Amino acid sequence: MVILIPLTKIAIAIGVLLFVVTYLVYFERKISAWIQDRVGPNRVGPYGLLQSPADVLKLFFKEDIVPLAATKFVHSLAPVISLTIAMSTYAVIPFGPDINLFGQKVKLIVADVDVGILFILAFASIGVYGITLSGWASNNKYSLLGGLRSSAQMISYELSMGISIVGVLIVSESLRIYDIINHQQGWMWNAFIQPIGFITFVVAAFAETNRLPFDLPEAEPELVGGYHTEYSSLKFAMFFLAEYANMIIASLLIVALYLGGWHLPFVETASLSEGWLPLISVGIYLAKVCFLLFVFIWVRWSIPRFRYDQLMNLGWKVMLPLSLVNLAWVSLLVYFFKI
Amino acid sequence: MAVKKRKKDLNFFERIYIVEILKGMMLTLKHLFKPKFTRQYPEEKYVQPPSYRGRPVLVMDNGKERCVACGLCSRVCPALAIQVQAAETEDEKERYPELFEINMLRCIFCGFCEEVCPEEAIVMSKDYELVFTKYEDAIFGKDKLLVPVEQLKDRLEFIRAHR
Incomplete structure (x- = not known):
């Protein structure tokens, strides 16, 4: 019984994750189509x-091609790293x-861990290994x-991401995500x-998940797909899954x-049973x-990709100072107003 | 045309681009709800204007082809897709094509055959859905080429008006 509850939770979490990712891809295609005045997938099943x-089924049956000169073990390991990291963060x-x-x-x-945020930060930094190694x-x-x-981008944006999170931690005085959320009752949202x-956190989250304004590791026009150029079949599917899973994690974290x-x-003040x-x-x-x-x-289909030097400029010259300003602001706020 | 602004001329708010980004996002949001351009093809077909050049067909008048097998279309065809064999007939026109074949793998839909035809006997139809699985199927004989004149009216009017 003791082990049963966590196991069901894990099963449900992974099942929901896989389901949501497949439909996230569907909605991405639909929304991109609508933005471009197209209809999008509508042939397979009702409304596509x-x-x-x-x-997904098609990817299962694809041939798995490994380049002749590739380092076989690492080539297979990289997608596993990406996916495991993305999933364990959940x-x-x-x-x-x-x-x-x-x-x-x-x-x-x-797993209700006391060091939740730290755990997420640590795992997010390991995630870059999957991409770099691949x-x-x-x-x-x-x-x-x-x-x-991707490694350069992750390192430069992780810094401002971490410093923005420090602001949150100062306010909530805890690393547990439960405490952080419970500290934001009423209008006391950290966004306000x-x-x-x-x-800065949202921008860094976009960079961490390699989503469009910062998707330089993929950059289809210049890099032919970037790190997953040489991947096919289920290994490619794993990268794909990891990318969308990271997107969901980032959204969960921002919220x-x-x-x-x-x-x-x-809602809380309204008397509910x-x-x-x-x-x-x-x-x-x-x-x-x-x-x-x-x-x-929406952002992916609206905003063009950054150039590499612009990305680095933004990361080091804008995001980092801004997150430091935020840190100072929060410290002063806590010192003088004790929120 | 708007005057090009250099980066140094931008003021602070223009330089942080946040307004422009929001403008762009609003534009895409607007397009999200606009009617779509997509035509659901197999269900909803394109209605061609008479100027459309589909596959060339032979005009059939009173159950017979107008063609007199002069062979001009075959001569003019840049892709050498048309083959005509003439034979004699008791009709007023005296000649008719015993064999008329268009190789649809070679045809380039240029419409020269239609242009050169003195009898208005070969015209471009609106048919563009040409699927075959075998080489033999791609050679269209008289059975596939002959089309009653009623179906080709607007094309015939079109070529008369623009000749």
Whole structure:
């Protein structure tokens, strides 16, 4: 019984993740099509809803091609690293407040770790290995360039991301994501308290997930797909999955750290019965996450890619000072107003 | 045309680009809800104007081809796609094509055959859906080429108007 609950949680978390990723791809294609005045996938199943499952199925049956001169072991290891890292980060992100299920209090989190944020930061930094190693092991100049770019990008943006998070930690005085969310009740969302930190964190999150304004590791026009040029079949699928999983993690994190998690003003003060409030909270949380995922896709199809030097300029000359300014602002706020 | 602004001429708010980014995002958001241009092809077909050049067909008048097998189309065809064999007939026109074949793998839809034809006997139709699985299927004989004149009216009017 003790082991059963975490195992079900893990199974549910991974199942939901895989399901959401397939449909995230579908919605990405749909929204991109709508933005470009097209219709998008609409042939497979009603409204094209079976397109993504069909694509996954197709990837299963594709031939797995490994370049002759590739470092075989690392070439196979890299996608595994990417995916494992992306998935294990889910373990410490809560999906809602505690709910009562069959008379038992269930936490909607796989592992309620005290150092949640630290854990996420650590794992996000390991994630870069997957991309860098895949670029190096493919023995392809484009892949190598993509891998190198991603490592440089990740390092420079992780810094401002970390410093923006410090602002959040100062306010909430805890590394547990539960405490951080519970500290943002009412209008006390971190996005309002520290708007600069919010912006730097969102930009850094886009860079960390290699999404479009910063997708230099992939950069289809110049790098032919970057680090996953030499990958096919399920290994490619793993990279794909990891990329979208990272996107979901980033949205969850932005909501949890800055947009008040499952808190929404007026909902808590409205008298709701004990049974309904947690469910509504989960709904609010997921709605916020969905909106952020939409923003991720929306930005991808609106804003052109940065040039490499612009990326580095932005990272070191703009993002880093801004996050430091935010840190100073939060420190002063806490020192004088004790929020 | 708007005067090109250099980066040094931009003021601070223009230089941080946030306004421009938001403008761009609003533009894409607007397009999200606009009607789409896509034509759902197999269900919803393109309605061609009479100037459309589809596959060339032979005009059939009163159950017979107008063609007198002069062979001009065959001569003018840049892709050498047309083959005509003439024979005699009791009709007023005296000659008719015993064999008329267009190799649709060679045809380039240029419409020269139609242009050169003195009898308005070969015209470009609106048919563009040409699928074959075998080489033999791609050679269209008289059975596939003959089309009643009623179906080709607007094309015939078009070539008369623009000749």
